[in-house]
Amino acid sequence: MLPLLGLDESDISALLGPAAPRYRARQIYEAIYKHRNLHLASATALPKHLRQSLARTHTPGWPSIASRYQSADGARRYLLSLGDAKTVEAVFMPEEARDTLCISSQVGCPVDCRFCLTALMGLERNLTAGEIVGQVMTLAQDNGLWAGRTRINIVMMGQGEPFLNLPNVLKAARLLCDPNGLNISPRRITVSTSGITPRLAEFAAAHPRPKLAISLNASTEDQRRELMPITGKYHLKDLIHACRAYPLRPWERLTFEYVLLKDVNDSDADARRVAGLLAQLRAKVNLIALNPGPGIPYNCPDPARVAAFQAIVRRSLPCFIRRPRGLDIFAACGQLKRMESAPAPLVDLNP
Ligand code: SAH
Ligand code: SF4
Numbered sequence: 461m462l463p464l465l466g467l468d469e470s471d472i473s474a475l476l477g478p479a480a481p482r483y484r485a486r487q488i489y490e491a492i493y494k495h496r497n498l499h500l501a502s503a504t505a506l507p508k509h510l511r512q513s514l515a516r517t518h519t520p521g522w523p524s525i526a527s528r529y530q531s532a533d534g535a536r537r538y539l540l541s542l543g544d545a546k547t548v549e550a551v552f553m554p555e556e557a558r559d560t561l562c563i564s565s566q567v568g569c570p571v572d573c574r575f576c577l578t579a580l581m582g583l584e585r586n587l588t589a590g591e592i593v594g595q596v597m598t599l600a601q602d603n604g605l606w607a608g609r610t611r612i613n614i615v616m617m618g619q620g621e622p623f624l625n626l627p628n629v630l631k632a633a634r635l636l637c638d639p640n641g642l643n644i645s646p647r648r649i650t651v652s653t654s655g656i657t658p659r660l661a662e663f664a665a666a667h668p669r670p671k672l673a674i675s676l677n678a679s680t681e682d683q684r685r686e687l688m689p690i691t692g693k694y695h696l697k698d699l700i701h702a703c704r705a706y707p708l709r710p711w712e713r714l715t716f717e718y719v720l721l722k723d724v725n726d727s728d729a730d731a732r733r734v735a736g737l738l739a740q741l742r743a744k745v746n747l748i749a750l751n752p753g754p755g756i757p758y759n760c761p762d763p764a765r766v767a768a769f770q771a772i773v774r775r776s777l778p779c780f781i782r783r784p785r786g787l788d789i790f791a792a793c794g795q796l797k798r799m800e801s802a803p804a805p806l807v808d809l810n811p
């Protein structure tokens with residue numbers, strides 16, 4: 461059985477074959493994405509024999525919710541089961557003016573950042589485009605978000621390195637943004653990469669193209685190689701160079717994320733170097749004080765240090781401190797490792 465979620469209109473046309481009326485693929489596409497019918501059986505505009513034959517060959521392909529972990533701050537971490545019984549995590553973060561969904565691009569991550577719990581999982585496999593879109597659909601459905609669709613923000617900052625699964629990530633972006641389907645603006649989607657520089661041009665050429673965030677995390681080449689060993693291959697110098705050539709749209713800035721590690725990369729000198737590195741770019745910086753976890757050999761700097769760092773960077777470019785969400789349930793940045801222990805109570809799956 462194959463999943464329906466993840467098919468675009470041309471995939472559906474190919475599936476139906478040349479004998480099907482031309483409008484049929486669009487009808488099925490809309491049933492899946494616009495009307496979000498979990499089962500095509502309820503798409504009564506389709507002929508019954510077609511619904512029956514599709515049900516024989518295809519599953520809906522939505523991930524199912526294995527667990528929900530509720531944070532005291534309102535965030536919810538989801539453990540989602542995929543078709544092959546692998547599981548992946550996604551996080552719902554309600555805010556006053558908008559709701560943010562943090563989704564994964566891979567099961568685990570092949571990149572070896574030393575401050576990140578997901579790195580300890582290694583890579584289990586890439587997610588398909590349908591599994592990426594399925595996280596959004598499942599979390600939006602479960603939290604009743606479709607009515608206020610314009611409030612939804614999506615950040616691809618969960619498990620995985622999106623640029624190492626780029627074809628599926630870009631197909632998912634096309635499905636999420638299609639006006640005939642889910643119709644989410646690409647301005648409301650951010651893809652975060654650890655900086656796989658050779659893939660930047662391909663991302664830049666994509667249409668639709670989400671916003672881009674880059675995990676800088678260090679202020680010198682050596683420091684970055686220490687914290688993110690993969691950057692031995694993808695140098696900081698080349699990354700900044702590629703960012704200069706990146707075709708920003710008039711409304712857009714590049715976001716740089718910087719995880720602050722106590723006494724490692726959080727000094728005034730680091731802050732000045734960060735400002736210097738990004739000086740030529742239309743950019744902003746999001747500071748993330750380390751979210752700790754078992755097996756992570758770093759500490760979180762105190763708030764005064766974070767504020768001092770921010771003040772220095774701010775002299776040159778916009779710089780914000782990202783408030784951690786869902787720390788108590790292992791849902792915050794870099795904490796997604798399918799942690800079972802959750803001090804907050806589990807939400808009843810069948811309320
Ligand atoms: N793989 C992508 C996206 C997922 S990680 C990337 O690295 O960009 C999302 C963000 O969380 C990254 O900016 C990463 O640097 C940050 N992060 C990882 N581990 C963290 C931790 N323990 N505490 C705080 N932020 C962390
Ligand atoms: Fe992977 Fe991002 Fe974690 Fe690095 S920070 S290990 S790239 S998920």
